[in-house]
Amino acid sequence: xxxxxxxxxxxxxxxxxxxxxxxxxxxxxxxxxxxxxxxxxxxxxxxxxxxxxxxxxxxxxxxxxxxxxxxxxxxxxxxxxxxxxxxxxxxxxxxxxxxxxxxxxxxxxxxxxxxxxxxxxxxxxxxxxxxxxxxxxxxxxxxxxxxxxxxxxxxxxxxxxxxxxxxxxxxxxxxxxxxxxxxxxxxxxxxxxxx
Numbered sequence: 429x430x431x432x433x434x435x436x437x438x439x440x441x442x443x444x445x446x447x448x449x450x451x452x453x454x455x456x457x458x459x460x461x462x463x464x465x466x467x468x469x470x471x472x473x474x475x476x477x478x479x480x481x482x483x484x485x486x487x488x489x490x491x492x493x494x495x496x497x498x499x500x501x502x503x504x505x506x507x508x509x510x511x512x513x514x515x516x517x518x519x520x521x522x523x524x525x526x527x528x529x530x531x532x533x534x535x536x537x538x539x540x541x542x543x544x545x546x547x548x549x550x551x552x553x554x555x556x557x558x559x560x561x562x563x564x565x566x567x568x569x570x571x572x573x574x575x576x577x578x579x580x581x582x583x584x585x586x587x588x589x590x591x592x593x594x595x596x597x598x599x600x601x602x603x604x605x606x607x608x609x610x611x612x613x614x615x616x617x618x619x620x621x622x623x
Contacts (some may be wrong), residue, residue, distance in 0.1 A: 434585065434592065435586075441581055447581075485501055506525075
């Protein structure tokens with residue numbers, strides 16, 4: 429809900445500040461089909477991205493006792509992956525760095541991918557609700573403004589995802605099984621650890 433909520437707030441603020449006008453909604457059949465596609469496709473694309481970028485590197489760096497490198501490594505990898513799809517330009521690099529760092533922090537502090545998948549999935553679903561898969565989402569948008577001001581608003585609101593996740597984790601409103609960055613006792617001779 430956090431990823432979805434942050435994106436929803438971002439789009440509501442953009443709408444309130446005049447980035448676009450809403451001329452109505454699409455018909456019910458279109459909306460149901462779009463929502464079904466968005467929920468399913470965005471879940472799998474988010475989960476695959478999380479497994480490949482954060483899951484693999486969490487396991488690898490944990491095994492090599494290099495978890496201090498986890499945040500910068502996976503943030504850079506996420507920037508490269510996201511920019512590969514959306515294009516290399518300053519706004520997208522900053523946007524991808526914000527999300528990449530937030531997702532990586534969530535993995536590091538929970539020790540698993542579920543929170544990160546949820547954040548990623550929620551944001552992607554809200555994006556698809558607004559813009560669809562081909563530029564047409566649930567709402568019919570008109571007079572879409574393309575000015576740097578709106579990009580700054582988008583980045584600022586997106587950046588709020590990290591403090592929200594941080595506070596939720598600190599307040600223990602999100603269950604944390606075993607943080608990935610927790611100190612682990614070395615094994616004594618003849619002791620096996622199941623992982």
